[in-house]
C-alpha cells in the first residue's frame with residue numbers, strides 16, 4: 001500500500017539515507033523504505049535526495065555539486081552578456097567617432113509588417129532589418145540635400161520607426177547603435193573625419 005503522504009513528500013524533493021540492500025529510509029516518513037533502481041551505485045549510509053517519482057536517487061553531495069555548477073554557469077552567462085553589451089557600446093562609440101555630421105540626426109529602422117506578425121519578434125524587425133541615418137534637421141551639403149524627418153538613403157518605408165533606435169550597455173545606459181544601411185553609409189562618407197595627413201579637424 002502506498003502511504004497517502006508519500007507523493008507529497010516526494011514532490012518536495014525528499015531526502016533520506018540509503019540502508020541495507022539499497023532501500024532508502026526517508027527522513028519525513030517513518031517506516032517507509034523505497035527500493036532503489038540502482039542499489040549498488042550508492043553506498044549504504046549515503047545521504048540522498050529521491051526524485052519525484054520515487055524511482056531513483058542522487059547523493060546529496062551530487063545535488064549540491066550540480067547546484068553549484070548551475071550557479072557558476074548562470075554567473076558566467078551574465079558576465080558574457082555584460083561583456084557583449086559593453087563591446088557593442090564601444091563599437092558604437094568608435095563608429096560615431098569617425099563622423100562629424102553637420103545636422104541633427106538619429107538612427108531609425110524601417111519597419112516590416114512581417115516583423116509585427118504573430119510569431120515574429122513583434123518589434124517590426126526581421127533578420128534583414130538595418131539601421132538608417134534619420135535626418136532630424138533639413139540640410140544642404142553640396143549636391144546632397146534633405147528636408148527634416150526623412151531617412152538619409154530614401155524615404156520609402158513600409159512602416160516608419162522614427163522614434164530612434166537605442167541599445168543598452170552593460171550598465172543599462174542607452175546608446176545610439178551604428179548605421180548599418182549600406183546606402184546611408186555611402187552617403188555618410190562625406191562627413192567622415194579626414195584620417196590622412198590633415199588630422200581630425202579637416203573634412204572631405
Ligand SMILES: [Zn+2]
Nearest residue numbers: 132153181184
Ligand atoms: Zn538607409
